Amino acid sequence: MNYLGNGFGTNTIHSGVTADRGYHSLNMPIYQTSTFYFDTCEQGGRSFAGEEDAYIYSRMGNPTVCLLEEKVAAMEGGEAAAATASGMGAISAALWSIAGAGKHIIADKTLYGCTFALLSHGMTRYGVEVSMIDTSDLEEVKANLKENTVAVYLETPANPNLKITDIEAISKIAHAYNPAIKVVVDNTFATPYVQKPLSLGADVVVHSATKYINGHGDVVAGLVVGKKDFITEVKSFGIKDMTGCVLGPQEAFLIIRGLKTFEIRMQRHCENAQKVVEYLMNEPKVEHVYFPGVPTHPNHDIACRQMKNFGVMISIEVKGGKRAGMDFVNHLKMAKIAVSLGDAETLVQHPASMTHSAYNAEELADAGIPEGLVRISVGLENAADIIEDLKQAFTHVK
Known part of the structure; x- marks a missing residue:
C-alpha cells in the first residue's frame, strides 16, 4: 500500500498497490x-492451495483490477x-454470498428497478x-x-425519489x-465523496461503478466493499462460482x-446540483422537488447528519402529471434522455417508463414513485447552461 495523505483526493490518487516496479510506469x-x-x-500447487499469494487466472484476480479494488476500498x-x-453483478454477487434458500432478506421497497426485480422476482x-x-420507518x-x-x-438516497x-x-x-x-447499502447515488456507510455501521457497500466512480460514460462495472473475509467469499463464491461477473482489465x-x-468532478457536480435545485424550487411549473438538501425533504435532518453534502441527483414532479413530465423531457x-447517471453530460429520464418499468402501477405508488416523476443527473457543464436548457424545456409544458 502506498503512502496516504490526509486529503480524500490525495488518497484516491495514491492508494493501492505500486503500479509497476519493473518499468516504473x-x-x-x-x-x-x-x-x-x-x-x-x-x-x-501452493497458489491453488492458498499457501502462496499469486495470480492464477483473471476470473479470480488481475493486477489492474486489483488496483481498482484497493483504491475503492480505501475511498x-x-x-x-x-x-x-x-x-447488478455487484449486488447479485454480494446477496448470493449472504443468502440462500430458507434465508430472509429485508429490502426497501424503493430501489433501482433491476434490483427490485432481482429481490422481488429473482431470488424468491x-x-x-x-x-x-x-x-x-425504523x-x-x-x-x-x-x-x-x-x-x-x-439505497440512500434511493433511486429515483431520493x-x-x-x-x-x-x-x-x-x-x-x-x-x-x-446491512448492505447501495452508495451509488451518494458516492464515498458524499457518504461513507461503513463508518455509520453498515457491513457492505455496493456500487454501480458505471456511474460517478468512473464518471465518463464509457464503462459498465460494479463494486462490493466490506470486511476482508466477506469480500473473499464474494470473490470465491459470488463471482467465481455463482455469477461469473468478472470485470476486465481494460x-x-x-x-x-x-x-x-x-474529487474534482464531484465538487463540480455537487455545486451544479445545488444551483439547479435553487432554480427548480422557484420554477412555477414544478410541483415538487425531491432533493435531500431541501429543508422540506422528510428526512432532511438525517441527510445533514450522514452526508457531507446533498449529492448530485435531483427528481421533480412537473405540474400536469405524466404527460407534462414527458413533454418537459422531450x-x-x-x-440527454438516458437511463444512466454520473456522466459529464446532464442526463434526464422518466423512471416509470424507463429504469423502474419493472414496477407495476401499484408498486410504483407503494414505493413513492409518481408516474410523472422526472430524474435529473446534473452534469459538469456550466450550471447556467444547464438551467437555461431546463427553462426552455418548461416553456413547452402546457
Missing part, C-alpha cells in the same frame, strides 16, 4: 491476460473490495424470502426482523437483533484513470 499497465504462468508445478474505508462486470424463485418494506424494520434474517438491503434512510439507526437495530445480519484501467479526477436540447 506511472500508470498501472493493462494486464490483458486470461492466465498467469508458474515457474514450477509446486508453485502452482469507502473498507478492508477490501471486489470489482464486477456491472452494478430460489427459496429466498424477501420482505419489501419502508426502511426509513419500527417497520424492527417488526420484520426474523430468526432467519441475514441481510437488510437499502428517499433518505438512517444508516446508523438501521445498523444498530439489525446488529442488536443479530450481529451476523449484514474497464478497470479506465475507472482508475477516472478516479484521478474523482423538449430538452442539451441534456
